[in-house]
Amino acid sequence: MERLLGVLGHPERQLPVVLVAGTNGKSTTARVLARLLEGSGLRVGLYTSPHLHLPHERIVIGDTTITDAELASVLGPAVEHEREGSKPASWFELMTAAAVRWFADQGVDVAVVETGLGGSGDATAALGARVVAVTSVGIDHVEYFGATRWDNAVAEAGAIPVGAAVVLGEPDAAMHPPFAAVGPSSLLITGHDFGVVADSPVAAGRSVSLFTPAATYDEVFLSLLAPWQTASACVALAAAETWLGAAVDDRVVRDVFAATHAPGRFELVHTPGPLVVDGAHNAAAAAALSCGLRERFARSASTVVVGMTGERDPKTFLSALGVRPATRVICTSPRTTRAVPIGALAAAVRAVGVRTVEIEADVGAAVRHAAHHLDGAVGVVTGSLYVAGEALPVARSLAS
Structure with missing residues (x-):
């Protein structure tokens, strides 16, 4: 990544960065944080991943997304250089470098950057962030980080530059030592x-009512539905204050929270019945999704569309989601080479005791099939943000 940034003229040296790391909740935290900084008078670049529909969604300033021409312009020198190298950069590294170069060219005051996999090997670790917000510590990417929460805490802490200010949203004190050990200039801990x-x-x-070192914010309306999204917004608020060195104006907080939207994150679409599209992709996120469904609807989902990617264990995910023998589960496959084979996914569903297991390889067709069976009951589409991205246009069309 350092080589790639050098080819582009080291834009990271011109660009103040706030990094958003952690297992779950990063994109929502990053979106809220960027809006809070914008509302405080700053010009803010926002880099998130993955995208739901088009790669350009990852790179925005305010409401402006990078154009095809701009993306080609900033990527061109890097792509040409990489063609000549023996070890080409990854796609994520290229997109990260392009985002940083564009933000620097556009003269933003600060860039809010979401990590990829996370850890010291993540492309974003080379950006020299001054503030790092860590949303949570769970088990994910076990093939890279290990199979325990402690392993993941150590990996997430590895992306933090020495001397950065850290805002830690993980409530479990047993997970805090790796973050204290990196030598942060300050460490704010949730709770x-x-x-x-x-x-x-x-x-x-x-x-929601929140407190930070600088202020309290009482009875604020947050236009997000799930309980864990309150925690994400709170981390974003603490990180914004850390960057600003002062409280965020109460009116700014209320305006931003009221206008916040998190596509594909507990997004409710009213088809013939309520359909929740959520990109949960690990056991902790599945358990949180299950809690959100019970809180919002007082019941679990009767129909689940699920597709997964990577090395994740479908049985662990489905058990955390709380599928029951009577749940109708429709197995599908997002359009990525990293998709869990649909046959293996169906076998995992049966292994956790589900009696009605159906296979529909096309995500859109699976969503239509699920909506047909809802009849007022609650349905869920989950397992991957890639699934959520393919599902949302179809779900929204059914609601129109």
Whole structure:
């Protein structure tokens, strides 16, 4: 990554960065954080991953997405250089370098950057972030980080530059030592330095009260539905204050929280019945999704469309989601070479005791099939953000 940045003239040296790391909740945290900084008068670049529909979605300034011409312009020198190299950069490294170069060219005041896999080997670790927000510590990418939460905590801490200010959203104190060990200039910990005082579901969102080192924010409407999204917004608020060195104006917080949208993250679409599209892709996220469904609908999903990627264990994921023998599960496959084979996924569903297991390889067709069976009951599409990205246009068309 350092070689690639050098080819592009080391744009990271011109660009102040806030890094958003952690196992789950990164994109929502990054989106809220960018809007809070914009509302505080800064010009902000936002880099998130993965995209739901087009790669350009990853690279935005305010409401402006990088264009085809701009992306080609910043990528051109890097692609040409990589063609001549013996060890070409990864696609994620190229996109990250392109984002940083474009943000620097556009003169943003700060870039909010979401990590990829995370860890010291992540492309974003080379950007020299001054503030790092860590959303949570769970088990994911076991083929790279290991099979325990401690392994993942050590890996996530590895992406933090020495001397950066750290905002830690993981509540489990047993996971904190790796983050303290990197030598942060400051360390804010959820539940101690910032946190959630009150959080309850309301129509179309949540009513939340939060505290930070600089202020309290009472009875703020957050236009996100799931309980874990309150924690994401709170981490974003603490990180914004850390960057600004002051409290975020109360009106800015209320305006940003009320306008926040997180596509593909507990996104509710009203088809013939309520259909929740959520990119949960590991056991911790599946358990959180299950809790969100029970809170919002007082029941679990009757129909689940699931497709997964990578080395994740479908049985662990499905058990955490809380599928029951009577749940209808439709197995599907996102359009990626990393998709879990659909036959193996169906076998895992049967192994956890589900009686009605169906296979529909095309995600859109699976969504249509699920919506047909809802009849007022709750349905879920989950397992991967790639699945969520393919499902959303179809689900939204059924609602129109």
